[in-house]
């Protein structure tokens with residue numbers, strides 16, 4: 001039965017109680033007006049401008065448990081911030097309590113066991129830095145400022161995904177603070193139902209304070225990008241699609257329509273070959289020869305270089321409105337639609353991206369984890385970005401128009417981590433969780449019956 005807690009504004013919490021919380025935490029507590037408050041409430045998407053009544057900047061699992069109990073006892077709306085990268089902006093609430101994991105940066109690598117344990121505020125840049133010290137890595141996001149927490153809980157794709165599966169497939173265990181303030185470990189042997197839900201089901205069930213991952217030997221890779229003029233977009237995307245159909249797991253290619261810094265529309269193939277360099281060169285040769293890039297920036301680089309290759313183009317603070325859809329196959333007709341839609345893009349900061357799937361992603365059973373989109377060939381993402389808030393309408397309209405235009409080719413499934421701001425309605429949540437939606441509702445009802453974590457990706461307990 002749902003006993004949803006009524007929302008009390010955090011501003012109504014008396015100073016004595018806030019002071020007591022301050023004293024009890026290893027971290028800090030911020031209220032509007034405090035030094036650092038505005039910085040702490042700034043997330044990746046500049047469109048989201050919310051003001052929590054309280055921010056608990058936690059440094060440990062104990063801090064998180066205290067903050068959860070504090071919020072629960074006072075009936076506050078609570079949001080949880082990991083890396084703060086999610087475009088939908090669920091990490092931050094208006095008027096409630098934001099449990100901020102940003103200060104939780106601990107990472108410990110066990111090189112012999114090839115595992116790493118990292119706290120919930122770690123970003124992929126920080127994680128890769130530590131694991132690469134030992135020549136190890138796991139699948140992580142392609143922009144290094146993204147948090148490991150939200151990305152892993154929603155699934156997690158990256159350059160290593162076709163070799164080693166999603167980030168969530170590499171999760172061994174997690175420490176979780178539940179809605180009642182208790183702390184549990186979830187793994188294949190302990191709280192296995194929760195462990196299943198954490199691997200793709202989002203942050204619905206509790207606050208994950210640390211993640212333990214399986215690591216793989218990864219050092220240098222063949223990576224970078226091939227660039228072509230926009231007039232070749234259709235031909236290049238077709239060639240890449242044909243190439244991808246028989247590409248080995250070690251090869252990942254993303255097709256991107258974007259605008260160059262000089263203002264010209266271009267098509268890019270982003271490449272990562274995670275294997276011996278000479279082998280990668282040989283395997284890539286047919287694609288290079290058939291498409292003749294105007295700039296060939298693919299070379300042997302370190303994994304950390306590949307992981308930070310795109311960072312400069314993704315600063316915090318721009319207006320972001322993204323929509324996505326998984327695609328089964330990529331027909332000539334679908335490619336033509338993408339090219340035509342990009343021709344009319346209103347902002348030079350926007351891009352259309354085809355993220356290649358297959359390989360190890362597809363070798364995990366559809367319901368083995370709560371991430372179910374294993375069979376699709378591409379994740380298509382409309383990355384819509386602009387600088388001036390006054391330009392929101394035309395950019396959002398363009399995004400929706402592109403999304404509408406690809407519907408004839410769409411699978412009906414969407415990646416929960418790419419849900420757009422303000423569109424987390426029941427249909428899209430169902431599209432994100434597909435056949436495991438009811439199982440996730442049952443799990444939510446067991447672990448969070450009062451819907452305390454109500455902002456975290458929107459699975460509601462059953463009534």
Ligand SMILES: Cc1cc2nc3c(=O)[nH]c(=O)nc-3n(C[C@H](O)[C@H](O)[C@H](O)COP(=O)(O)OP(=O)(O)OC[C@H]3O[C@@H](n4cnc5c(N)ncnc54)[C@H](O)[C@@H]3O)c2cc1C
Pocket residue numbers: 044079080081082083084085086087089090091101120140141142143145146147148149150151152153154155156157158202203204206207208209314417418455456457
């Ligand atoms: C520029 C950019 C690039 C991206 N690239 C990739 C990519 O390559 N691969 C990919 O898979 N995804 C990618 N994403 C999507 C990314 O996976 C999501 O944005 C993800 O939610 C980010 O995690 P975070 O911790 O930074 O986010 P946050 O905004 O902090 O959190 C996201 C959600 O998870 C919840 N949450 C956060 N931490 C916890 C926790 N410890 N316990 C419980 N709940 C928590 C939050 O409450 C929120 O609902 C990208 C996004 C952006 C903006």
